[in-house]
Amino acid sequence: xxxxxxxxxxxxxxxxxxxxxxxxxxxxxxxxxxxxxxxxxxxxxxxxxxxxxxxxxxxxxxxxxxxxxxxxxxxxxxxxxxxxxxxxxxxxxxxxxxxxxxxxxxxxxxxxxxxxxxxxxxxxxxxxxxxxxxxxxxxxxxxxxxxxxxxxxxxxxxxxxxxxxxxxxxxxxxxxxxxxxxxxxxxxxxxxxxxxxxxxxxxxxxxx
Numbered sequence: 437x438x439x440x441x442x443x444x445x446x447x448x449x450x451x452x453x454x455x456x457x458x459x460x461x462x463x464x465x466x467x468x469x470x471x472x473x474x475x476x477x478x479x480x481x482x483x484x485x486x487x488x489x490x491x492x493x494x495x496x497x498x499x500x501x502x503x504x505x506x507x508x509x510x511x512x513x514x515x516x517x518x519x520x521x522x523x524x525x526x527x528x529x530x531x532x533x534x535x536x537x538x539x540x541x542x543x544x545x546x547x548x549x550x551x552x553x554x555x556x557x558x559x560x561x562x563x564x565x566x567x568x569x570x571x572x573x574x575x576x577x578x579x580x581x582x583x584x585x586x587x588x589x590x591x592x593x594x595x596x597x598x599x600x601x602x603x604x605x606x607x608x609x610x611x612x613x614x615x616x617x618x619x620x621x622x623x624x625x626x627x628x629x630x631x632x633x634x635x636x637x638x639x640x641x642x643x644x
Contacts, residue, residue, distance in 0.1 A: 498551070504636070505552050527621065534595040534622050538629045541598035545605070548580075552633060556640035557605045559630075564611030569593055578602040595622060607639075 545552065562568045579601055595613065599606035612619035613626060630638040 501553050501636070502551055505634075530595065530622055531625055534625055535629065537594075537596055537598075538626070538633075541607075542633055544598070545600065548600070553636065555601075555603065555605050557607065557630075557634065557638075558641045558643055559639050560606055560608045560643050561614050562611055562644060563615050566611065568611075569597070569608055572599055572606060572608060577604075577606075596626065604640075 542552065560568050560572065577599075579599065593608055593610040595610050597608045599608060609623075609626065610619065613623040627638075
């Protein structure tokens with residue numbers, strides 16, 4: 437039962453509303469045909485109580501996710517302050533830039549009133565120059581205005597860029613992070629940031 441409720445909660449809101457209207461209409465219509473008077477009223481009240489419990493369950497689950505996300509973000513901040521990486525100055529600068537890019541994206545996402553689990557996250561990977569960024573930029577995905585620079589990555593992705601679509605979050609990564617040895621430490625740091633920020637589900641998928 438809980439598994440079914442979790443799946444229902446994870447569905448898009450428009451689908452939830454349509455399903456609720458369809459099921460509610462079917463139930464009310466069937467009861468009207470079968471019953472009359474007080475019996476029908478009692479059953480309708482029962483249906484209303486069940487619906488209210490579902491709404492309450494959704495609210496409690498959403499609140500719990502937000503509280504857990506807040507704890508993870510606090511842990512991320514602590515890691516960032518203590519996470520100086522040993523190595524050459526240029527490498528440390530790249531690591532700092534990666535963390536800054538990641539944290540700025542999360543902050544912008546939250547400023548838009550979004551919860552980090554509200555939309556699925558997809559990581560885009562591929563060799564340098566393979567056209568990942570251009571594919572995103574010229575896709576038919578809807579990107580709300582003001583959440584990203586549509587020209588970002590035009591000269592090549594430095595480490596990663598955020599693309600906030602209507603129904604998903606795309607993390608466009610530089611090819612060297614995954615496919616070149618020089619970017620291995622940055623790739624591991626990127627994975628750590630994902631796990632720290634979104635411990636329940638770091639990503640929902642990867643596009644190659």
